[in-house]
Amino acid sequence: MKNSCAGCNTVEDSDSELDTVSDSELEMAVAPEIKEIGMLQLNVVSAMLDNTGATAPNEEAQDGIMKKLLDDIKPKVYSIFNHYDTAPPHGFWSPEEATIFFGHYAEHYPHIEVTCATKESAARAFMRMMLSSIEVENAAGTPEAEKVRKQIDENQQLFDEEKKQTTESMTKQLLGYQENKKERNKEAFKFLDTNGDQKIELSELMAALSPDCPENEVLNGALGLSDGKKPLTKGGGCTLM
Numbered sequence: 001m002k003n004s005c006a007g008c009n010t011v012e013d014s015d016s017e018l019d020t021v022s023d024s025e026l027e028m029a030v031a032p033e034i035k036e037i038g039m040l041q042l043n044v045v046s047a048m049l050d051n052t053g054a055t056a057p058n059e060e061a062q063d064g065i066m067k068k069l070l071d072d073i074k075p076k077v078y079s080i081f082n083h084y085d086t087a088p089p090h091g092f093w094s095p096e097e098a099t100i101f102f103g104h105y106a107e108h109y110p111h112i113e114v115t116c117a118t119k120e121s122a123a124r125a126f127m128r129m130m131l132s133s134i135e136v137e138n139a140a141g142t143p144e145a146e147k148v149r150k151q152i153d154e155n156q157q158l159f160d161e162e163k164k165q166t167t168e169s170m171t172k173q174l175l176g177y178q179e180n181k182k183e184r185n186k187e188a189f190k191f192l193d194t195n196g197d198q199k200i201e202l203s204e205l206m207a208a209l210s211p212d213c214p215e216n217e218v219l220n221g222a223l224g225l226s227d228g229k230k231p232l233t234k235g236g237g238c239t240l241m
Contacts, residue, residue, distance in 0.1 A: 033076035038110040092199035188222040190234040
């Protein structure tokens with residue numbers, strides 16, 4: 001499937017091979033680490049921000065949580081890279097190998113759950129910030145502070161409605177990816193191939209799957225899986241990098 005000539009592994013020249021990638025995809029089991037990375041990120045979102053009624057972790061604690069997340073992700077990215085590096089010469093992904101990964105990533109990474117949790121946690125963090133600001137300016141226990149504290153406790157209905165809307169929006173975007181899979185995969189490859197050598201190397205994948213890196217947002221954006229945003233196109237004047 002992969003041409004032994006590295007220079008021939010271009011996205012533009014691989015249309016005929018990409019047309020048959022669905023057959024190969026059926027033969028390859030999904031790397032379980034794809035979902036596992038998403039669940040790790042989901043747990044971290046909860047640990048860092050979703051602490052209603054309690055003080056959110058301070059900056060030092062957040063840095064520690066993020067470092068542990070990245071340490072936990074690294075071996076999983078190694079496994080994913082090796083899982084999809086199926087044809088010689090090894091040590092990089094061809095466009096065909098990357099395409100199979102993109103399809104699995106779109107389908108099996110918990111995009112909806114992570115997006116919903118991140119948005120709800122950010123909203124809760126904002127409300128805690130409001131409460132903290134009020135308590136700094138006024139004595140704790142004032143009517144203003146108690147009002148915000150009550151809002152934090154009672155806004156679950158609003159959070160649930162936001163979650164429903166986000167789920168519907170992300171579901172449409174996932175369907176949009178399936179309907180435009182070939183084009184989106186090509187754009188994702190262009191963005192991840194940061195040095196332009198027509199290969200995806202381990203370092204490029206590591207950045208794309210690390211939630212603290214802009215490449216992670218770019219990967220989701222190119223696949224059209226960033227909530228409320230149009231798909232990114234390389235050279236189309238719409239980039240995040």
